[in-house]
Amino acid sequence: MTNPLAGLFKARQQEAARLDLFNRGMRLCGEHLAARGAKPTPWLTQAIGTFAVSLATPSADPFDALLQVGKRALEAGGDGSLNLALGVAGTSTLIRQRSKGAWRLHGLALDGLGRGDEALESYERYLSLQQNGGAAPEIARRIDTLRRRRACLDEAVALFPEAGSPLRGMLGGPTAATAPEFAAQVRAKVAEHGVGDPAVRRLLELYGTYRRLVERDGMPDPLLGGTTPIDVGGLRGLVAERTVCVVANAEEVASSGLGSEIDGYDLVVRCDSFRLRAEGTGERTDLHAVSLRGDTPWDGPAWTAPVGVRLVFGDPAAGWRRALRQRLAPGAQEHVGDASLRRPLGDPALLGEDDWGRETTTAFTVVRLLDFLDVSPRLDLVGFTLPGRLRPRETEWVRERATHIHDSKMRIALR
Known part of the structure; x- marks a missing residue:
């Protein structure tokens, strides 16, 4: 005769084991914070705090918060933080043995510690859990x-x-x-x-x-699926006699209903990380501009969104080249800007305006470049009428040169 309470007892045992694993994760965090010389970043400390709160909240699932601790530890770098990331990842794989995020984190932590063979096993486990059989481009390359x-x-x-x-x-x-x-x-x-x-x-x-x-990582496809480099002259030829709009990555644009108007331009420009919502942002991306930020910009996610032209702004040259090697995805762009377009504002061969500084927004950099080329009959900014979309000095430059500002359409016309 089947014991009707057997299933209940088993469920309670599993929940107790799961709670023990979460407590183990909390101990790892505490040991890291208490370790002599440990200097966690504010983001790591915040992630640990969020995880602690989730453990004390009955309605919360602390698994994602635990993974976030591992990700922040990975970003912090150094053997101490990497060992914390590895401990968190190992605990996470025990809690959820089929978690893609946990196995990915496990591989990255081992890789960061120089344990390549073990990292490869974790990456392959991550790959086996992908339903479509494909890994993120950076993991496949690794x-x-x-x-x-x-x-x-x-x-x-x-x-x-x-x-x-x-x-x-x-x-x-x-x-x-x-x-x-x-x-x-x-x-x-x-x-x-x-x-x-x-x-x-x-x-x-x-x-x-x-x-x-x-x-540095190898490149499975050095030709990037047929991507063609273009210089300043090549970009000028692609832009000449075409109407252009630069679209802000703002929620106001996504909910604006301007999608059909945006897609009506000959050349649609988007910057950095963007999301498309057809009715608001439009569906096309003809030119994608992105600026490299941080000390290791080559470690960011691959640029996989399909575009016509991808311009990558960055300095110094060595970091820019490495980022292109590691983040450009084969077949994701028809053209990519060459070294002549990597720092258009400060390059004396182009604008030579060094006083803008390295923190200039990507949107302003590409607008200033297109304005300098001066080959488009219409150059509009969509979604930049609200404060905060550009830096104050950039906003001042744009408004001084605007031929028309249409607040209801969130449009600034420079031509």
């Missing part, structure tokens, strides 16, 4: 990079398979230890066999590839 790095090590070991070879000890080790050990073994083999030895030459090639893949 998986490819880690596999290629491991292939370099495997082939290096196979070149000198003698028993007890120090090269074998590299497999599965953290990157911080593997890279110098690999370099030492390369020097040893060159000294022992000479650079004329075919196996040594191949070992040198493998080491060079491995070092490049440690310093």
Whole structure:
């Protein structure tokens, strides 16, 4: 005879185990805050506080709050924060074994700590949980990079398979230890066999590839699906004799009902992160402009929204190049601005107006560039009539040059 209370007891046991795991997550947070020398960022501290509140709120589900702690710890960087992110991720995978976000976080934390082989296992688990079989572009690129790095090590070991070879000890080790050990073994083999030895030459090639893949991710499609770079002249040719509107990423625009009017322009420009709501924002994006912010702008999400032209503004050049390598998605744009368009305001070959500063909004940068090119019969800003959409000095510049301001349509005409 089936015990009708068995299911209830099992459910209570599972809930108790789940609560223990959340408490474990809270202990990890407390230990991190109490650790000597730990200096959590305000965002990490806030995330921990939100998680603590969720644990004390019966109606709340603390799982997402716990994941947010891991994400903030990951952003904070440093071994202490990365270990917190790893502990949080491991706890999260026990609470929900099929959580894509938890396995992704687990892989990123391991990767940040240089534990590439373990990170690859977590990334592959994340990939297996994707219903459509596809990972986020940055994760797919990272998986490819880690596999290629491991292939370099495997082939290096196979070149000198003698028993007890120090090269074998590299497999599965953290990157911080593997890279110098690999370099030492390369020097040893060159000294022992000479650079004329075919196996040594191949070992040198493998080491060079491995070092490049440690310093930056590989590009599965270097041609980016046929994306064509354009310079200032190319952009001028694409814009010439076309009506242009630059659309703000504002809720007022999304609910404005201006969608058909916006799509009526020859060239629709959007900036940074944007969302489309057909009846308000329109559906087309012909030119996407984005500014690189922060110390590591290459770590942001890939630019996957399909557009005609993508302009990426950023300085210094090395960070700009790395961001393009890591964030441009193959096939997501027909054209991408080259180095001549990466800092149009400060470039002496273009405007040479250094006094605008690095915090200039993306919208103003692209408006000022299009105004400077002076080849469009109509250049309008939609959604920038309200305060706060541009910086005060930018607003002043725009209004001084406006030929018409239509508040009810949220439109400023510069032509």
